[in-house]
Amino acid sequence: MSTVEVQHVAKTFIDHLPVLQVVIPLISAPLIVFIGNRKLAWLLAMAASATAFVMACLLLAQVKDGSYISYHIGGWAPPLGIEYRIDALNALVLMLISGIGTIVLPYAYNSVNAEIPKRHHTLFYALYMLCLTGLLGMVSTGDAFNVFVFLEISSLSTYVLVAMGAGKDTRALTAAYDYLIMGTIGATFFVIGLGLLYMATGTLNMADIADRIAEQGTNRTVQAAFAFIVVGMGLKAAMYPLHHWLPNAYTYAPSAVTAFLAATATKAAIYVLLRFMFSVFNPGFHFEDWTLYLIFIPFSLLAMFAASFVAVFQSDLKRMLAFSSIAQIGYMLIGIAMLNATGLSASIVHMVNHGITKATLFLGVGAMVMYSKTSFFDNLNGLGRKMPFTGAAMVAAGLSLIGIPGTAGFISKWVLVQAAFENGWWFIAVAIMLSSLLAVVYVWRMFEVLYLTAPDEGCTATDPPLPMLIPMLILAGACIWFGFDTELTLGSARVAAEGLLAGSAGMAH
Amino acid sequence: MERLSDWAFIVGHLNYWMFIILMMTGLYIVVARGNLVKKIVGLNIFQTSVFMLYISIGKVTGGTAPIYPVDMQGNLQVDPSIVYSNPLPHVLILTAIVVGIATTSLALALIIRIREVYETIEEDDILKIERELSAKDYKEHGPAMGGRA
Incomplete structure (x- = not known):
């Protein structure tokens, strides 16, 4: 491993993109609080997140060929200075996070008006931007401790965002409290893991840690660090037995928050998990193979079946979708456990596709809740017919959730099944198909309520105003678009998977 | 396994044992106590134990506080014979302390809201x-x- 420093002096505006896309939302948050005007606050939030999205797209365009960008904060060279390192994997996740963040905001304006007391609006936008900052920072940084700091920025703002649903249902408060306890335990486990890694290697730069571990081999400290990091991040990612915070948090949070979180928060945690498992600890790390096979596969299978099964019996649409999220995370984790390039690209592409799909569904439910006040199925009777565009968007996303050919969800499941066959694990492939059948059942229940039941007498529901409708339609369009054009998603995911499997060499200089 | 029965080893790592005891105590309180405020206290103990781990990492045998002595004119008096503790874990844990305070205050605010609603x-x-x-x-x-x- 060469240790020759790449002389990096950021000269042009483009060179500063890796840090700007984190700093701009960060600065917008206090500005929003100072401005204190709801409309201006929204405008500023929108401008900041749209800028971050454009920057993420530019970054992805630069690294899509498998190269990477190393940005030295303040000009301090790593490993002493903090490094931001952008490659195909995190550029793709950055694009997902900032893209969803931008698309949800126009929707949030009306939705927040309806659901959150007026005096909290500017604070809502400030927290939303902080959450976005945290997630973007977590994904773009190449410094292990920085991940923790950004993780806490995003988590703390998420707890408050969830608690803001208290105006609608007081259970949002206890949901936020539960999430806070579990999230803090997860983050503390993660930081213990980092401490142990620092003990073993004496550095915090991810690439540097990877080099040292590769040099000195594994020992008890490194193994303990690995265990702490996987459990900590597993809690944040709602890995099956650690998912308890998720259903309540998603059910009682304000609609816009649920859509944003469901599409981004768990995905960022899975990204960190991937980054640590593959780039920091080598894939050849024998202890890791053992964990992957023995822990990830049974738990992912349990997630796929148990959570889907529970979803089938829910009478609240939002809660049903929350349980379905837990099941979908099972798919991503099983893709990781396959430990081949196809499986990894399947889980990466499923992160993106599922993010888009779930955001559409939660936005659709939110639009219906504006009219019906609750998301219980019997309050949503026939609303799909009364709100044709919202209904259509939800159908497209529902099909993608099942994995019908021609939708984004199909692509990721197809690649996942391919990966299972590549390993010769036909029973896993069968399990994936079977759990998709469970998805058919619960998605069908949604269709049935939305279209096949008679709307209530004197139902005045109509499609929501355009600022809410357009984001939904764009995302629903994306669900179908990415089912046909996989160049962007699957293409980048394959490059990213290669980088991950190369282990510390993928992080190399 | 021979080292595990080594008394000097066990006593010499007293701070790590304390870290483990504090960590398990905190985690136990979070799980076992029903009072929301007590849970937060447990969470605090749990987080504090990590501070102890990090500060222990920074200790260098015979090391002193990592501050360069300065003479009356403000010039650094660098003496290579002085051993300094590693300041980096201290700095890291400052960040974690701030995070812990933010978490505690947010949790207490939430508890106040919960108390208002559920009494x-x-x-x-x-x-x-x-x-x-x-x-x-x-x-x-x-x-x-x-x-x-």
Whole structure:
């Protein structure tokens, strides 16, 4: 491993993109609080997140060929200075996070008006931007401790965002409290893991840690660090037995928050998990193979079946979708456990596709809740017919959730099944198909309520105003678009998977 | 395994043992206590134990505080013979302390809101109230779909 420093002096505006896309939302948050005007606050939030999205797209365009960008904060060279390192994997996740963040905001304006007391609006936008900052920072940084700091920025703002649903249902408060306890335990486990890694290697730069571990081999400290990091991040990612915070948090949070979180928060945690498992600890790390096979596969299978099964019996649409999220995370984790390039690209592409799909569904439910006040199925009777565009968007996303050919969800499941066959694990492939059948059942229940039941007498529901409708339609369009054009998603995911499997060499200089 | 029975080893790592004891105590309180405030206290102990781990990492045998001595003119008096402790873990843990304070204050604010709404901060009572709420939801919305709330 060469240790020759790449002389990096950021000269042009483009060179500063890796840090700007984190700093701009960060600065917008206090500005929003100072401005204190709801409309201006929204405008500023929108401008900041749209800028971050454009920057993420530019970054992805630069690294899509498998190269990477190393940005030295303040000009301090790593490993002493903090490094931001952008490659195909995190550029793709950055694009997902900032893209969803931008698309949800126009929707949030009306939705927040309806659901959150007026005096909290500017604070809502400030927290939303902080959450976005945290997630973007977590994904773009190449410094292990920085991940923790950004993780806490995003988590703390998420707890408050969830608690803001208290105006609608007081259970949002206890949901936020539960999430806070579990999230803090997860983050503390993660930081213990980092401490142990620092003990073993004496550095915090991810690439540097990877080099040292590769040099000195594994020992008890490194193994303990690995265990702490996987459990900590597993809690944040709602890995099956650690998912308890998720259903309540998603059910009682304000609609816009649920859509944003469901599409981004768990995905960022899975990204960190991937980054640590593959780039920091080598894939050849024998202890890791053992964990992957023995822990990830049974738990992912349990997630796929148990959570889907529970979803089938829910009478609240939002809660049903929350349980379905837990099941979908099972798919991503099983893709990781396959430990081949196809499986990894399947889980990466499923992160993106599922993010888009779930955001559409939660936005659709939110639009219906504006009219019906609750998301219980019997309050949503026939609303799909009364709100044709919202209904259509939800159908497209529902099909993608099942994995019908021609939708984004199909692509990721197809690649996942391919990966299972590549390993010769036909029973896993069968399990994936079977759990998709469970998805058919619960998605069908949604269709049935939305279209096949008679709307209530004197139902005045109509499609929501355009600022809410357009984001939904764009995302629903994306669900179908990415089912046909996989160049962007699957293409980048394959490059990213290669980088991950190369282990510390993928992080190399 | 030979080292595990080594007394000097065990006593010499007293701070790590304390870290483990504090960590397990904190985690136990979070799980076992029903009072929401007590849970937060447990969480605090849990987080504090990590501070101890990090500060232990920074210790260098015979090391002093990592501050360069300065003479009257403000010039650095660098003496290579002085051993300094590693300041980096200290700095890291400062960040973690700030995070811990933010978490605690947010949790306490949440508890105040919960107290306003549920008029209790005992987990059992809150769960009872929530079960009643769910039962009401179920009665209202459940049978229509044959599902459960």
